[in-house]
Amino acid sequence: MGYDVQAIRQQFPILNQEIHGRPLVYLDNAATAQKPIAVIDAISDYYLNYNANVHRGVHTLSQRATDAMEAVREDVRAHINAAETAEIIFTRGITDSINTIAFGMGAIVKKGQNIVITAVEHHSNIVPWQMLCQRTGAELRHLPMNEHGEVVLDGIEDIIDEHTAMVAFNHISNALGTINPVEAILERAQEVGAWTLVDGAQSGPHAKVDVRSWDVDFFTLSSHKMYGPTGLGVLYGKREKLEALPPYQGGGEMIATVTLEQSTYAGLPHKFEAGTPHIEGIIGFGAALKFINEVGVEAIAAHEKELLDYATEECASIEGFRVIGDSKNKASVLSFVVEGTHPYDLGVLLDQQGVAVRTGQHCTQPIMDAFCIDGTARASFAMYNTKEEIDLFKAALEKAVTMLR
Amino acid sequence: MATIKERQEVLVEEFEFFDEWMDKYNHIIEMGKSLGALPEEKKTDDSLVQGCQSKVWLHAEKNGDNVRFQADADAIIAKGIVAMLIDVFDNQPAKEIAAADLGFLEEIGLKDHLSPTRANGLMSMIKQMKFYALAFAG
Numbered sequence: 001m002g003y004d005v006q007a008i009r010q011q012f013p014i015l016n017q018e019i020h021g022r023p024l025v026y027l028d029n030a031a032t033a034q035k036p037i038a039v040i041d042a043i044s045d046y047y048l049n050y051n052a053n054v055h056r057g058v059h060t061l062s063q064r065a066t067d068a069m070e071a072v073r074e075d076v077r078a079h080i081n082a083a084e085t086a087e088i089i090f091t092r093g094i095t096d097s098i099n100t101i102a103f104g105m106g107a108i109v110k111k112g113q114n115i116v117i118t119a120v121e122h123h124s125n126i127v128p129w130q131m132l133c134q135r136t137g138a139e140l141r142h143l144p145m146n147e148h149g150e151v152v153l154d155g156i157e158d159i160i161d162e163h164t165a166m167v168a169f170n171h172i173s174n175a176l177g178t179i180n181p182v183e184a185i186l187e188r189a190q191e192v193g194a195w196t197l198v199d200g201a202q203s204g205p206h207a208k209v210d211v212r213s214w215d216v217d218f219f220t221l222s223s224h225k226m227y228g229p230t231g232l233g234v235l236y237g238k239r240e241k242l243e244a245l246p247p248y249q250g251g252g253e254m255i256a257t258v259t260l261e262q263s264t265y266a267g268l269p270h271k272f273e274a275g276t277p278h279i280e281g282i283i284g285f286g287a288a289l290k291f292i293n294e295v296g297v298e299a300i301a302a303h304e305k306e307l308l309d310y311a312t313e314e315c316a317s318i319e320g321f322r323v324i325g326d327s328k329n330k331a332s333v334l335s336f337v338v339e340g341t342h343p344y345d346l347g348v349l350l351d352q353q354g355v356a357v358r359t360g361q362h363c364t365q366p367i368m369d370a371f372c373i374d375g376t377a378r379a380s381f382a383m384y385n386t387k388e389e390i391d392l393f394k395a396a397l398e399k400a401v402t403m404l405r
Numbered sequence: 406m407a408t409i410k411e412r413q414e415v416l417v418e419e420f421e422f423f424d425e426w427m428d429k430y431n432h433i434i435e436m437g438k439s440l441g442a443l444p445e446e447k448k449t450d451d452s453l454v455q456g457c458q459s460k461v462w463l464h465a466e467k468n469g470d471n472v473r474f475q476a477d478a479d480a481i482i483a484k485g486i487v488a489m490l491i492d493v494f495d496n497q498p499a500k501e502i503a504a505a506d507l508g509f510l511e512e513i514g515l516k517d518h519l520s521p522t523r524a525n526g527l528m529s530m531i532k533q534m535k536f537y538a539l540a541f542a543g
Binding site for chain 1: 427431458460479483
């Protein structure tokens with residue numbers, strides 16, 4: 001049986017509504033994806049039937065909540081093929097994951113070393129490293145980008161050198177959709193013994209990642225971009241690397257013993273999970289993972305690629321339409337400008353016609369500066385979008401452009 | 406000369422003419438297009454209104470007891486919104502601008518329609534205009 005997008009849509013009740021009297025066309029999936037009934041039900045079930053704090057309780061509800069949460073840790077491990085569940089840490093999101101590593105590396109990185117990112121990073125994978133460099137005196141470098149929005153590998157040997165402590169970059173760019181040459185960058189980093197971190201914010205919902213085949217040190221995912229609840233991220237780290245880092249935050253759950261003078265820390269993963277975890281979020285994320293895997297990550301990616309190609313082709317006939325980031329190797333994001341219009345105006349008029357897109361700089365000011373633009377409008381696709389929706393989007397865009405010119 | 410209140414009434418009447426929000430937006434766009442450009446030398450960082458997703462420049466000058474406003478924006482809807490505010494406030498007494506109640510925004514439905522998006526900066530523009538008026542009135 002083929003990909004049944006209508007059956008999938010039925011799992012997302014939020015899609016079935018009108019905005020300003022028009023059917024909702026939700027194309028802001030790179031910002032956050034909608035949640036299927038299975039996720040909403042899992043969260044309700046937790047609060048209706050077994051809400052309790054985890055890990056410390058001896059009573060039955062606490063045990064059930066702990067079991068449910070820890071089962072998700074195992075599901076995540078299996079999803080990314082990590083070696084052990086202790087390497088899966090639940091965080092508040094990708095920003096929190098990256099800050100955890102960048103903070104911890106403050107104890108390791110020295111002046112004279114460097115950190116390497118790329119020119120297509122989200123602010124969350126720029127600022128924590130800038131802060132690390134300010135604290136340690138290390139140098140922040142980046143791999144440049146070409147006019148297609150692709151990371152350029154020429155000169156990588158000079159940029160990533162024997163003084164490189166960390167190479168951190170995203171798998172897929174949120175602003176442009178470009179799929180980065182992960183393996184080539186990792187290969188060079190590993191050659192010089194640098195640590196590596198891949199930000200999977202945008203790849204999580206579209207690509208299956210095997211952290212051991214990449215041999216990457218750290219990998220991070222965002223629940224809410226993968227049809228799960230907000231406020232939850234995953235940080236995968238190799239045991240030896242996580243053990244080498246000091247904890248990011250102190251508090252309950254992350255300790256072994258505490259006296260008023262000093263404490264010893266718990267082992268992995270708890271060392272990096274201070275405080276009561278986002279239990280409902282973790283349980284909801286477990287349901288989201290199951291849902292994604294039932295539909296099939298490859299089937300989702302193929303469907304979205306079809307939508308992206310269709311949208312790119314269709315919109316090309318709009319006068320002055322220009323794709324920002326026109327790499328052949330892209331996932332699910334159509335970032336664009338239309339000559340003679342401002343992205344903000346396009347966003348407002350699309351919303352008036354029921355179409356939700358994002359406008360602005362997408363937390364990637366350096367990319368916008370490189371393209372000499374103030375921002376873009378961005379349509380991003382998910383498993384539940386349809387070609388009919390792209391037709392509505394195109395018609396709405398044409399109408400907006402006519403009004404604005 | 407029409408007062409702030411009278412100018413608001415005229416705007417409300419204009420917008421009553423349109424049933425559909427797309428048509429109301431079209432009218433805002435037309436107002437934006439007919440507002441002249443601000444000379445480049447007046448588009449300074451100081452005149453940028455904070456809190457808008459697009460760039461909005463607002464320039465104010467004292468004219469006796471009154472305040473003259475000029476503005477520009479790189480997005481046409483933002484420019485239309487600021488054009489509407491200029492329509493209401495330009496060359497009005499500073500004291501009255503500072504104290505003015507902008508009921509027309511609610512009557513037109515603009516407040517409900519625009520404020521949730523935050524990015525349009527409607528509130529920031531009003532705040533900035535009143536701020537100038539207060540400074541000149543003092």
